[in-house]
Amino acid sequence: MKIVTASPKETISLGRKFSSLLRKGDVVVLEGPLGAGKTTFIKGILSGLGIKKDMVISPSFTLIREYKAPKMMIYHIDLYRIENKKELINLGYQDYFYSPGGLSLIEWGQRIEGILPEYLKVRISFLGQNKRNIDMSTKGYLKKELIPL
Ligand code: ADP
Numbered sequence: 001m002k003i004v005t006a007s008p009k010e011t012i013s014l015g016r017k018f019s020s021l022l023r024k025g026d027v028v029v030l031e032g033p034l035g036a037g038k039t040t041f042i043k044g045i046l047s048g049l050g051i052k053k054d055m056v057i058s059p060s061f062t063l064i065r066e067y068k069a070p071k072m073m074i075y076h077i078d079l080y081r082i083e084n085k086k087e088l089i090n091l092g093y094q095d096y097f098y099s100p101g102g103l104s105l106i107e108w109g110q111r112i113e114g115i116l117p118e119y120l121k122v123r124i125s126f127l128g129q130n131k132r133n134i135d136m137s138t139k140g141y142l143k144k145e146l147i148p149l
């Protein structure tokens with residue numbers, strides 16, 4: 001499903017709607033160039049799951065930030081600095097993915113798609129200064145209905 005947003009606000013609002021599809025144990029891979037809006041979309045997801053926007057900081061330097069939402073733990077991961085799958089596995093981050101109590105949101109997640117059996121994918125691309133194309137899909141074995149969006 002593809003949706004065009006015309007402002008960061010619209011992207012946050014779409015992320016909030018998207019969050020209603022998410023359950024414990026889900027993994028969301030976010031793909032798109034620097035500044036596309038991955039973190040912005042995640043702010044919407046987090047807001048939809050009960051985390052205040054001003055609490056959200058991009059984990060570019062920390063690799064991972066954990067949020068305790070009312071219904072589940074949320075792991076916001078940024079793999080921008082990760083060079084390869086082996087490096088990631090060595091760091092032990094696979095423990096987060098599909099965690100029974102948690103939800104993983106992974107920026108630059110396409111770098112590890114090969115080791116993920118099922119996930120939701122959000123691909124963001126630039127259409128203009130404030131316009132973004134946001135393409136949401138399910139991958140692997142995961143069958144989820146995207147219609148509520
Ligand atoms: P990423 O995490 O992909 O590097 P960010 O979400 O941190 O990107 O940054 C996106 C930047 O683009 C922000 O400065 C935001 O204000 C701006 N922006 C402009 N238009 C949009 C839009 N339609 N959706 C999301 N962000 C937008």
Ligand code: MG
Pocket residue numbers: 038039058107
């Ligand atoms: Mg980011």
